[in-house]
Amino acid sequence: xxDSACRSCGSAPLDSFLSLGETPLADALLREEALSQPExxxxxxxxxxxxxxxxxxxxxxxxxxxxxxxxLYFSSFSDELLRHTRENAERLIAERGLDENSLVVEIGSxxxxxxxxxxxxxxxxxxxxxxxxxxxAAAEAGVPTLTEFFGxxxxxxLVAEGRYAxxxxxxxxMAHTPELNSFVExxxxxxxxxxxxxxxxxxxxxxxxxxxxxxxxxxHFCYFSCTAIDNLVRRHGLSLNAVDHFPLxxxxxxxxxxxxxxxxxxxxxxxxxxxxxxxxxxxxxxxFGDRVERIRDELLELLRRLRAEGNRxxxxxxxxxxxxxxxxxxxxxxxxxxxxxxxxxxQGLYMPGVHLxxxxxxxxxxxxVDYLLLLxxxxxxxxxxxxxxxxxxxxxxxxxxxxxxxxx
Ligand code: DWN
Numbered sequence: 001x002x003d004s005a006c007r008s009c010g011s012a013p014l015d016s017f018l019s020l021g022e023t024p025l026a027d028a029l030l031r032e033e034a035l036s037q038p039e040x041x042x043x044x045x046x047x048x049x050x051x052x053x054x055x056x057x058x059x060x061x062x063x064x065x066x067x068x069x070x071x072l073y074f075s076s077f078s079d080e081l082l083r084h085t086r087e088n089a090e091r092l093i094a095e096r097g098l099d100e101n102s103l104v105v106e107i108g109s110x111x112x113x114x115x116x117x118x119x120x121x122x123x124x125x126x127x128x129x130x131x132x133x134x135x136x137a138a139a140e141a142g143v144p145t146l147t148e149f150f151g152x153x154x155x156x157x158l159v160a161e162g163r164y165a166x167x168x169x170x171x172x173x174m175a176h177t178p179e180l181n182s183f184v185e186x187x188x189x190x191x192x193x194x195x196x197x198x199x200x201x202x203x204x205x206x207x208x209x210x211x212x213x214x215x216x217x218x219x220h221f222c223y224f225s226c227t228a229i230d231n232l233v234r235r236h237g238l239s240l241n242a243v244d245h246f247p248l249x250x251x252x253x254x255x256x257x258x259x260x261x262x263x264x265x266x267x268x269x270x271x272x273x274x275x276x277x278x279x280x281x282x283x284x285x286x287x288f289g290d291r292v293e294r295i296r297d298e299l300l301e302l303l304r305r306l307r308a309e310g311n312r313x314x315x316x317x318x319x320x321x322x323x324x325x326x327x328x329x330x331x332x333x334x335x336x337x338x339x340x341x342x343x344x345x346x347q348g349l350y351m352p353g354v355h356l357x358x359x360x361x362x363x364x365x366x367x368x369v370d371y372l373l374l375l376x377x378x379x380x381x382x383x384x385x386x387x388x389x390x391x392x393x394x395x396x397x398x399x400x401x402x403x404x405x406x407x408x
Contacts, residue, residue, distance in 0.1 A: 004058045006049040007180045007222060008232045014047035016058065017285045018213070018292065020328045024352035025061065026217035026320035029072055031348075035355055042218055044324070052231040053280045055204050055223040057216070060178050063130070063149060066219050067176065071131040072345045073320070075113040080382045082113060084248055085171070089117035092167055092198060098123045105158075105165040105190065107150040107183075108173025112138030115169075119143060126163070128154070133345075151179055155186035164192040171200040172249070175220045180232065187257070188236040197238070197257040199229075205279055206251025211402040213292045214325040214375075215250060225279045226270040229255050239263060243270040250378045250401075296329045299404040303335045306371055314369045315339040316383055316397070317376025318346045318358045325375060325400055327353040336373055340364060364390045371406070373398045 001013040022041040030039070045058045075081060098104065104118050109127030111134045118125045119142045127138050127145035135145040148154055150173075168187055177183045187197050204223040207215055216223070230240045233255075242256035242264040253270075278284040306313060315322065315331075318341040325331070332354040339351060340361040349358050364372075364387065372390070374380060374397045384397060384407070391408060399405045 002045075002047050002058050004047065006052060006054055007056050007178065008054045008228060009049065009052040009235075011049060011051040014049050014056070014058070015282045016045055016047040017282065018046040018216070018289045020044040020046075020213065020216060020292075020324065023217070023324060023327045025066065026219060026323035026352070027066070027071060027073055028352045029318065029346055029349040029358065030352060030355065032350065035350060039352060041353075044216060044218065046216060046223070048282050048285050049228075050282055052228055053225055053274075054228040054232070055225070055285065057218065057221055059218060060221070061218045063176070063178065068130050068132065071134070072343065072349075073110070073131075074134060074137065074343060074345065075110040076137075077343045078379055078382065080379055081248070084246070085114040086117050088169075088171075088198070088254075089114060092169075092196075093118070093121060093123065096167055096196065098166065100124065102166040103163060104167045104169065106169040106171075107187075108170060108176065109138055109143060109145055110134045112141035112143035112145070114171065115143040116141045126158075126165075149177070150186055151177075151182035152185040152189060153182075155189035158190055163190075164195065165190050166192050166195050168195065168197040169199075170197065172202075174199055175201050175222045175224065178221050180222060181235070184232055184236045184238070188238055188259070191238075191259060193259060195258065198254060199257060200248075200252055200254045202249045203245065203251045203253045204228075205274065205277070208285060208288055209402075210250060211288075211291055211295055212250045212321075213288070213295070214321040214328070214401065217320050217324045219320060224253070225274050226253065226255070226267070227274050227280055229253075229257075230267075230271060233257050240267050243267045245270075248378070292328075295401060295403065299329055299398075299400055300331075302398065302404050302406075303331065303373070307335055311370040312337060312368065313371045313373060313398075314364070314367070315356065315373040315375050316361070316387075317341055317374065317379070318343070318349075318351060319376045321378075322375030323352050326351060326356060330354075331373070332356070337369075338363075339375065340372075361387070364395070369395060371396050371398050373400065375400075377401060
């Protein structure tokens with residue numbers, strides 16, 4: 001039990017069901033000169049609210065520390081993600097009849113990876129993202145961006161200027177705010193009367209079903225089910241009208257939300273399915289901690305055995321989820337020599353906690369690495385296809401979740 005109040009409905013106590021220990025901030029990659037300095041660590045504990053079904057972490061690291069001070073995540077380093085967002089943009093343009101008289105607002109617009117699809121079609125856009133480097137990259141892509149956190153106050157400022165959104169996009173951002181009710185209230189304030197909000201986040205059901213425990217880190221305050229979303233948006237006069245499920249990021253949900261109540265079978269079916277599967281009860285989450293410990297032990301045993309047999313192991317993807325995995329399992333340079341990552345802003349830095357050096361994937365052509373631990377497993381197909389030369393010389397991958405598995 002925890003006396004923390006639910007971030008959505010405010011009820012207490014919450015039922016804690018998993019602890020990943022005290023971990024460093026997942027995206028707080030280090031410069032070499034910082035390796036000898038102490039790194040802040042914070043408890044990473046997950047709890048369930050039996051009243052509104054929201055899964056959430058108990059610790060609250062200030063968002064300024066998470067997303068502004070040296071935030072290195074740029075969305076445009078994944079072809080699969082760029083393809084997914086283009087399809088989403090084209091669907092919204094067609095379904096909503098967007099044109100030069102419309103306004104599309106994206107919360108968490110990062111480097112403009114999504115809104116640039118609307119800019120190309122001469123549809124007015126506004127990005128909102130507190131990370132200065134990403135906002136600067138967006139501006140270069142023709143996406144005007146407010147470098148701020150989103151909430152009800154900002155929404156009220158925008159509508160005071162007469163700016164109402166025909167479409168609000170919030171992909172992989174609603175989990176990132178500790179002020180969940182202000183965030184959703186802001187959507188309700190900013191949305192035009194016949195507007196629609198398209199909200200995407202990883203699915204907590206997939207997280208549990210596929211043991212994606214590494215997607216738990218301090219940037220993600222919440223882990224959503226449709227039930228939790230339905231309870232949350234109703235509180236702010238909005239209706240969960242449609243739900244789509246797709247494999248991105250290990251399994252994600254897209255919730256279509258509007259002021260008008262127009263609930264589609266896709267929403268009704270998902271809510272019923274969650275009730276039947278037990279996502280509205282603590283029991284669904286209760287055994288997860290034991291499963292996570294088994295994965296940790298199996299992965300550690302596999303890595304140690306491969307190293308004892310003389311194999312060289314590196315890792316692929318200096319992902320935030322990778323930080324959770326290597327720190328919770330205890331994977332340091334004795335087991336994994338380095339991590340490769342295409343994000344040039346991460347190369348030359350070190351993973352937090354275990355201090356794995358991050359290098360350009362091109363080094364794989366010179367270094368005779370035998371195994372690559374796939375920290376960015378959510379882009380498995382894209383990365384395996386990309387690393388054909390590595391595979392042709394016999395290199396193999398280790399996929400850590402849902403169970404550690406070696407693939408060629
Ligand atoms: O919610 C979040 C998710 C959506 O993205 C953010 N809080 C932070 C971030 O989490 P992540 O760092 O775990 O995301 P990714 O996109 O799964 O990380 C993939 C990493 O792998 C990136 O650093 C880019 C890199 N990468 C690569 O080097 N080569 C990715 C691909 C596809 C590649 O081909």
